[in-house]
Amino acid sequence: MKKMIFSVLLLLPICIYYVLSSPKPNNANPQIASVLNEQEVHQISLGLANIFWKQLAQYSPFYDFEEVLENLKDLESGKKKPFPKKESQEQMLSLIDKISTYQNRLNLKASEDYLEKVAKQGNIVEVIPHKLYYELLSKGQPLLSDSNHFQIHLIESKLCDGEEVIMQNTRLSNSPITLDLSDTILGFAKAASGMATGERRKIYIHPELSYGKHGRHGFQQLIICDVERL
Known part of the structure:
Protein backbone atom coordinates (compact mmCIF):
# COMPACT_ATOMS: atom_id res chain seq x y z
CA MET A 1 0.00 0.00 0.00
CA PHE A 83 1.08 25.67 -2.43
CA PRO A 84 4.72 25.40 -3.48
CA LYS A 85 5.38 21.85 -4.68
CA LYS A 86 7.67 21.05 -1.72
CA GLU A 87 5.09 22.22 0.81
CA SER A 88 2.37 20.12 -0.83
CA GLN A 89 4.56 17.03 -0.79
CA GLU A 90 5.58 17.49 2.84
CA GLN A 91 1.98 17.96 3.92
CA MET A 92 0.82 14.88 2.03
CA LEU A 93 3.74 12.76 3.25
CA SER A 94 2.94 13.43 6.89
CA LEU A 95 -0.68 12.38 6.38
CA ILE A 96 0.21 9.33 4.31
CA ASP A 97 2.68 8.24 6.96
CA LYS A 98 -0.13 8.36 9.52
CA ILE A 99 -2.39 6.29 7.25
CA SER A 100 0.38 3.78 6.50
CA THR A 101 1.30 3.36 10.16
CA TYR A 102 -2.30 2.56 11.04
CA GLN A 103 -2.71 0.23 8.04
CA ASN A 104 0.48 -1.61 9.01
CA ARG A 105 -0.90 -2.21 12.51
CA LEU A 106 -4.06 -3.69 11.01
CA ASN A 107 -2.01 -5.85 8.62
CA LEU A 108 0.21 -7.13 11.44
CA LYS A 109 -2.80 -8.07 13.57
CA ALA A 110 -4.40 -9.88 10.60
CA SER A 111 -1.11 -11.70 9.88
CA GLU A 112 -0.73 -12.91 13.46
CA ASP A 113 -4.37 -14.00 13.70
CA TYR A 114 -4.00 -15.94 10.44
CA LEU A 115 -0.80 -17.63 11.62
CA GLU A 116 -2.50 -18.62 14.86
CA LYS A 117 -5.15 -20.48 12.85
CA VAL A 118 -2.51 -22.08 10.60
CA ALA A 119 -0.55 -23.32 13.62
CA LYS A 120 -3.57 -25.31 14.83
CA GLN A 121 -3.80 -27.37 11.63
CA GLY A 122 -2.64 -30.95 12.08
CA ASN A 123 -0.50 -31.13 8.94
CA ILE A 124 1.59 -28.03 9.69
CA VAL A 125 5.33 -28.05 10.45
CA GLU A 126 6.46 -25.35 12.88
CA VAL A 127 9.82 -23.80 11.97
CA ILE A 128 9.71 -20.78 14.30
CA PRO A 129 6.86 -20.56 16.85
CA HIS A 130 4.26 -17.90 15.94
CA LYS A 131 6.42 -16.74 13.00
CA LEU A 132 7.10 -19.42 10.41
CA TYR A 133 5.27 -22.57 9.33
CA TYR A 134 4.94 -24.80 6.30
CA GLU A 135 2.55 -27.43 5.04
CA LEU A 136 3.96 -30.41 3.12
CA LEU A 137 1.89 -30.63 -0.06
CA SER A 138 3.86 -33.44 -1.73
CA LYS A 139 7.00 -35.43 -0.97
CA GLY A 140 9.99 -35.44 -3.29
CA GLN A 141 12.87 -37.72 -4.16
CA PRO A 142 15.80 -38.16 -1.75
CA LEU A 143 17.98 -35.06 -1.87
CA LEU A 144 21.10 -35.77 -3.90
CA SER A 145 22.75 -32.49 -3.00
CA ASP A 146 22.42 -30.04 -0.13
CA SER A 147 22.97 -27.16 -2.56
CA ASN A 148 20.97 -24.03 -1.80
CA HIS A 149 21.02 -23.10 -5.50
CA PHE A 150 18.13 -24.66 -7.44
CA GLN A 151 15.05 -24.12 -9.60
CA ILE A 152 11.53 -23.77 -8.25
CA HIS A 153 7.96 -23.21 -9.28
CA LEU A 154 6.43 -20.55 -7.04
CA ILE A 155 2.97 -19.25 -6.29
CA GLU A 156 3.51 -16.20 -4.08
CA SER A 157 0.58 -14.62 -2.26
CA LYS A 158 0.00 -11.93 0.33
CA LEU A 159 -2.73 -11.72 2.92
CA CYS A 160 -5.08 -8.86 2.01
CA ASP A 161 -8.30 -8.32 3.97
CA GLY A 162 -8.12 -11.89 5.24
CA GLU A 163 -7.79 -13.42 1.77
CA GLU A 164 -4.80 -14.87 -0.07
CA VAL A 165 -4.10 -12.66 -3.08
CA ILE A 166 -1.73 -14.14 -5.65
CA MET A 167 1.11 -11.82 -6.63
CA GLN A 168 3.18 -14.22 -8.74
CA ASN A 169 2.52 -17.63 -10.30
CA THR A 170 5.33 -19.29 -12.25
CA ARG A 171 3.21 -22.41 -12.76
CA LEU A 172 0.69 -20.42 -14.76
CA SER A 173 3.40 -18.83 -16.90
CA ASN A 174 5.51 -22.03 -16.95
CA SER A 175 8.61 -20.00 -16.09
CA PRO A 176 10.56 -21.60 -13.23
CA ILE A 177 12.82 -19.44 -11.07
CA THR A 178 16.47 -20.22 -10.42
CA LEU A 179 17.47 -18.98 -7.00
CA ASP A 180 19.97 -19.16 -4.18
CA LEU A 181 18.40 -19.34 -0.74
CA SER A 182 20.94 -16.82 0.55
CA ASP A 183 19.36 -14.23 -1.76
CA THR A 184 15.79 -14.82 -0.59
CA ILE A 185 13.90 -13.37 2.37
CA LEU A 186 14.82 -14.87 5.72
CA GLY A 187 11.55 -16.71 6.31
CA PHE A 188 11.59 -18.34 2.88
CA ALA A 189 15.24 -19.38 3.22
CA LYS A 190 14.61 -21.08 6.56
CA ALA A 191 11.37 -22.82 5.56
CA ALA A 192 12.60 -23.98 2.12
CA SER A 193 15.93 -25.26 3.42
CA GLY A 194 16.42 -29.01 2.93
CA MET A 195 13.69 -29.46 0.32
CA ALA A 196 14.04 -32.59 -1.79
CA THR A 197 13.74 -32.58 -5.57
CA GLY A 198 10.05 -32.67 -6.44
CA GLU A 199 8.99 -31.70 -2.92
CA ARG A 200 6.30 -29.07 -2.58
CA ARG A 201 5.62 -26.92 0.47
CA LYS A 202 3.24 -24.11 1.34
CA ILE A 203 5.14 -21.65 3.51
CA TYR A 204 3.58 -19.06 5.82
CA ILE A 205 5.91 -16.17 6.69
CA HIS A 206 5.36 -13.60 9.44
CA PRO A 207 6.17 -9.99 8.35
CA GLU A 208 9.15 -9.92 10.74
CA LEU A 209 10.81 -12.62 8.62
CA SER A 210 9.93 -11.18 5.22
CA TYR A 211 13.16 -9.34 4.60
CA GLY A 212 16.52 -10.08 2.99
CA LYS A 213 19.48 -8.29 1.44
CA HIS A 214 17.26 -5.50 0.14
CA GLY A 215 15.57 -4.73 3.46
CA ARG A 216 12.03 -5.15 4.75
CA HIS A 217 9.02 -4.77 2.49
CA GLY A 218 7.44 -2.59 5.21
CA PHE A 219 3.77 -3.49 4.66
CA GLN A 220 3.39 -5.92 7.60
CA GLN A 221 1.58 -8.43 5.39
CA LEU A 222 1.78 -12.18 5.77
CA ILE A 223 3.56 -13.78 2.81
CA ILE A 224 2.45 -17.21 1.62
CA CYS A 225 4.64 -19.19 -0.77
CA ASP A 226 3.56 -22.39 -2.52
CA VAL A 227 6.96 -23.67 -3.66
CA GLU A 228 8.07 -26.81 -5.50
CA ARG A 229 11.74 -27.70 -5.91
CA LEU A 230 12.46 -28.88 -9.47
Whole structure:
Protein backbone atom coordinates (compact mmCIF):
# COMPACT_ATOMS: atom_id res chain seq x y z
CA MET A 1 0.00 0.00 0.00
CA LYS A 2 2.65 2.47 1.04
CA LYS A 3 4.66 1.90 -2.12
CA MET A 4 1.57 2.40 -4.25
CA ILE A 5 0.58 5.59 -2.44
CA PHE A 6 4.08 7.03 -2.67
CA SER A 7 4.22 6.39 -6.43
CA VAL A 8 0.90 8.19 -6.78
CA LEU A 9 2.20 10.97 -4.57
CA LEU A 10 5.07 11.64 -6.94
CA LEU A 11 2.65 12.33 -9.78
CA LEU A 12 -0.33 13.98 -8.13
CA PRO A 13 1.30 17.13 -6.69
CA ILE A 14 3.28 17.66 -9.88
CA CYS A 15 0.17 17.37 -12.10
CA ILE A 16 -1.92 19.62 -9.90
CA TYR A 17 0.89 22.11 -9.32
CA TYR A 18 1.69 22.62 -12.98
CA VAL A 19 -1.93 22.62 -14.13
CA LEU A 20 -3.09 25.04 -11.46
CA SER A 21 -0.04 27.30 -11.68
CA SER A 22 -0.30 27.55 -15.47
CA PRO A 23 -2.06 30.55 -17.05
CA LYS A 24 -5.83 30.08 -16.82
CA PRO A 25 -7.97 29.96 -19.98
CA ASN A 26 -9.80 33.15 -18.98
CA ASN A 27 -6.45 34.94 -18.62
CA ALA A 28 -4.78 33.45 -21.67
CA ASN A 29 -3.93 35.23 -24.88
CA PRO A 30 -7.09 34.87 -27.03
CA GLN A 31 -4.97 33.78 -29.99
CA ILE A 32 -3.46 30.91 -27.97
CA ALA A 33 -6.80 30.02 -26.38
CA SER A 34 -8.39 29.61 -29.82
CA VAL A 35 -5.88 26.96 -30.97
CA LEU A 36 -8.27 24.22 -29.82
CA ASN A 37 -11.86 23.99 -30.96
CA GLU A 38 -14.75 23.30 -28.60
CA GLN A 39 -14.57 19.53 -29.09
CA GLU A 40 -10.82 19.48 -28.38
CA VAL A 41 -11.31 21.57 -25.23
CA HIS A 42 -13.92 19.01 -24.18
CA GLN A 43 -11.40 16.20 -24.79
CA ILE A 44 -8.70 17.93 -22.73
CA SER A 45 -11.18 18.57 -19.92
CA LEU A 46 -12.29 14.95 -19.95
CA GLY A 47 -8.67 13.77 -20.00
CA LEU A 48 -7.79 15.94 -17.00
CA ALA A 49 -10.86 14.70 -15.14
CA ASN A 50 -9.78 11.11 -15.73
CA ILE A 51 -6.20 11.82 -14.60
CA PHE A 52 -7.36 13.53 -11.42
CA TRP A 53 -9.97 10.88 -10.70
CA LYS A 54 -7.47 8.03 -10.99
CA GLN A 55 -5.19 9.84 -8.56
CA LEU A 56 -8.02 10.69 -6.16
CA ALA A 57 -9.23 7.09 -6.16
CA GLN A 58 -5.90 6.04 -4.65
CA TYR A 59 -6.66 8.20 -1.61
CA SER A 60 -10.19 6.94 -0.99
CA PRO A 61 -11.71 7.16 1.60
CA PHE A 62 -9.39 9.82 3.01
CA TYR A 63 -10.67 12.91 1.23
CA ASP A 64 -13.84 14.98 0.92
CA PHE A 65 -14.78 15.15 -2.77
CA GLU A 66 -16.89 18.29 -2.40
CA GLU A 67 -14.04 20.03 -0.61
CA VAL A 68 -11.62 19.01 -3.37
CA LEU A 69 -13.93 20.60 -5.96
CA GLU A 70 -14.32 23.75 -3.85
CA ASN A 71 -10.56 24.12 -3.51
CA LEU A 72 -10.07 23.61 -7.24
CA LYS A 73 -12.59 26.37 -7.95
CA ASP A 74 -10.82 28.70 -5.50
CA LEU A 75 -7.46 27.95 -7.11
CA GLU A 76 -8.84 28.48 -10.62
CA SER A 77 -10.42 31.80 -9.69
CA GLY A 78 -7.32 33.01 -7.89
CA LYS A 79 -9.09 33.14 -4.53
CA LYS A 80 -6.43 30.77 -3.24
CA LYS A 81 -2.84 30.43 -4.37
CA PRO A 82 -1.37 26.97 -5.02
CA PHE A 83 1.08 25.67 -2.43
CA PRO A 84 4.72 25.40 -3.48
CA LYS A 85 5.38 21.85 -4.68
CA LYS A 86 7.67 21.05 -1.72
CA GLU A 87 5.09 22.22 0.81
CA SER A 88 2.37 20.12 -0.83
CA GLN A 89 4.56 17.03 -0.79
CA GLU A 90 5.58 17.49 2.84
CA GLN A 91 1.98 17.96 3.92
CA MET A 92 0.82 14.88 2.03
CA LEU A 93 3.74 12.76 3.25
CA SER A 94 2.94 13.43 6.89
CA LEU A 95 -0.68 12.38 6.38
CA ILE A 96 0.21 9.33 4.31
CA ASP A 97 2.68 8.24 6.96
CA LYS A 98 -0.13 8.36 9.52
CA ILE A 99 -2.39 6.29 7.25
CA SER A 100 0.38 3.78 6.50
CA THR A 101 1.30 3.36 10.16
CA TYR A 102 -2.30 2.56 11.04
CA GLN A 103 -2.71 0.23 8.04
CA ASN A 104 0.48 -1.61 9.01
CA ARG A 105 -0.90 -2.21 12.51
CA LEU A 106 -4.06 -3.69 11.01
CA ASN A 107 -2.01 -5.85 8.62
CA LEU A 108 0.21 -7.13 11.44
CA LYS A 109 -2.80 -8.07 13.57
CA ALA A 110 -4.40 -9.88 10.60
CA SER A 111 -1.11 -11.70 9.88
CA GLU A 112 -0.73 -12.91 13.46
CA ASP A 113 -4.37 -14.00 13.70
CA TYR A 114 -4.00 -15.94 10.44
CA LEU A 115 -0.80 -17.63 11.62
CA GLU A 116 -2.50 -18.62 14.86
CA LYS A 117 -5.15 -20.48 12.85
CA VAL A 118 -2.51 -22.08 10.60
CA ALA A 119 -0.55 -23.32 13.62
CA LYS A 120 -3.57 -25.31 14.83
CA GLN A 121 -3.80 -27.37 11.63
CA GLY A 122 -2.64 -30.95 12.08
CA ASN A 123 -0.50 -31.13 8.94
CA ILE A 124 1.59 -28.03 9.69
CA VAL A 125 5.33 -28.05 10.45
CA GLU A 126 6.46 -25.35 12.88
CA VAL A 127 9.82 -23.80 11.97
CA ILE A 128 9.71 -20.78 14.30
CA PRO A 129 6.86 -20.56 16.85
CA HIS A 130 4.26 -17.90 15.94
CA LYS A 131 6.42 -16.74 13.00
CA LEU A 132 7.10 -19.42 10.41
CA TYR A 133 5.27 -22.57 9.33
CA TYR A 134 4.94 -24.80 6.30
CA GLU A 135 2.55 -27.43 5.04
CA LEU A 136 3.96 -30.41 3.12
CA LEU A 137 1.89 -30.63 -0.06
CA SER A 138 3.86 -33.44 -1.73
CA LYS A 139 7.00 -35.43 -0.97
CA GLY A 140 9.99 -35.44 -3.29
CA GLN A 141 12.87 -37.72 -4.16
CA PRO A 142 15.80 -38.16 -1.75
CA LEU A 143 17.98 -35.06 -1.87
CA LEU A 144 21.10 -35.77 -3.90
CA SER A 145 22.75 -32.49 -3.00
CA ASP A 146 22.42 -30.04 -0.13
CA SER A 147 22.97 -27.16 -2.56
CA ASN A 148 20.97 -24.03 -1.80
CA HIS A 149 21.02 -23.10 -5.50
CA PHE A 150 18.13 -24.66 -7.44
CA GLN A 151 15.05 -24.12 -9.60
CA ILE A 152 11.53 -23.77 -8.25
CA HIS A 153 7.96 -23.21 -9.28
CA LEU A 154 6.43 -20.55 -7.04
CA ILE A 155 2.97 -19.25 -6.29
CA GLU A 156 3.51 -16.20 -4.08
CA SER A 157 0.58 -14.62 -2.26
CA LYS A 158 0.00 -11.93 0.33
CA LEU A 159 -2.73 -11.72 2.92
CA CYS A 160 -5.08 -8.86 2.01
CA ASP A 161 -8.30 -8.32 3.97
CA GLY A 162 -8.12 -11.89 5.24
CA GLU A 163 -7.79 -13.42 1.77
CA GLU A 164 -4.80 -14.87 -0.07
CA VAL A 165 -4.10 -12.66 -3.08
CA ILE A 166 -1.73 -14.14 -5.65
CA MET A 167 1.11 -11.82 -6.63
CA GLN A 168 3.18 -14.22 -8.74
CA ASN A 169 2.52 -17.63 -10.30
CA THR A 170 5.33 -19.29 -12.25
CA ARG A 171 3.21 -22.41 -12.76
CA LEU A 172 0.69 -20.42 -14.76
CA SER A 173 3.40 -18.83 -16.90
CA ASN A 174 5.51 -22.03 -16.95
CA SER A 175 8.61 -20.00 -16.09
CA PRO A 176 10.56 -21.60 -13.23
CA ILE A 177 12.82 -19.44 -11.07
CA THR A 178 16.47 -20.22 -10.42
CA LEU A 179 17.47 -18.98 -7.00
CA ASP A 180 19.97 -19.16 -4.18
CA LEU A 181 18.40 -19.34 -0.74
CA SER A 182 20.94 -16.82 0.55
CA ASP A 183 19.36 -14.23 -1.76
CA THR A 184 15.79 -14.82 -0.59
CA ILE A 185 13.90 -13.37 2.37
CA LEU A 186 14.82 -14.87 5.72
CA GLY A 187 11.55 -16.71 6.31
CA PHE A 188 11.59 -18.34 2.88
CA ALA A 189 15.24 -19.38 3.22
CA LYS A 190 14.61 -21.08 6.56
CA ALA A 191 11.37 -22.82 5.56
CA ALA A 192 12.60 -23.98 2.12
CA SER A 193 15.93 -25.26 3.42
CA GLY A 194 16.42 -29.01 2.93
CA MET A 195 13.69 -29.46 0.32
CA ALA A 196 14.04 -32.59 -1.79
CA THR A 197 13.74 -32.58 -5.57
CA GLY A 198 10.05 -32.67 -6.44
CA GLU A 199 8.99 -31.70 -2.92
CA ARG A 200 6.30 -29.07 -2.58
CA ARG A 201 5.62 -26.92 0.47
CA LYS A 202 3.24 -24.11 1.34
CA ILE A 203 5.14 -21.65 3.51
CA TYR A 204 3.58 -19.06 5.82
CA ILE A 205 5.91 -16.17 6.69
CA HIS A 206 5.36 -13.60 9.44
CA PRO A 207 6.17 -9.99 8.35
CA GLU A 208 9.15 -9.92 10.74
CA LEU A 209 10.81 -12.62 8.62
CA SER A 210 9.93 -11.18 5.22
CA TYR A 211 13.16 -9.34 4.60
CA GLY A 212 16.52 -10.08 2.99
CA LYS A 213 19.48 -8.29 1.44
CA HIS A 214 17.26 -5.50 0.14
CA GLY A 215 15.57 -4.73 3.46
CA ARG A 216 12.03 -5.15 4.75
CA HIS A 217 9.02 -4.77 2.49
CA GLY A 218 7.44 -2.59 5.21
CA PHE A 219 3.77 -3.49 4.66
CA GLN A 220 3.39 -5.92 7.60
CA GLN A 221 1.58 -8.43 5.39
CA LEU A 222 1.78 -12.18 5.77
CA ILE A 223 3.56 -13.78 2.81
CA ILE A 224 2.45 -17.21 1.62
CA CYS A 225 4.64 -19.19 -0.77
CA ASP A 226 3.56 -22.39 -2.52
CA VAL A 227 6.96 -23.67 -3.66
CA GLU A 228 8.07 -26.81 -5.50
CA ARG A 229 11.74 -27.70 -5.91
CA LEU A 230 12.46 -28.88 -9.47
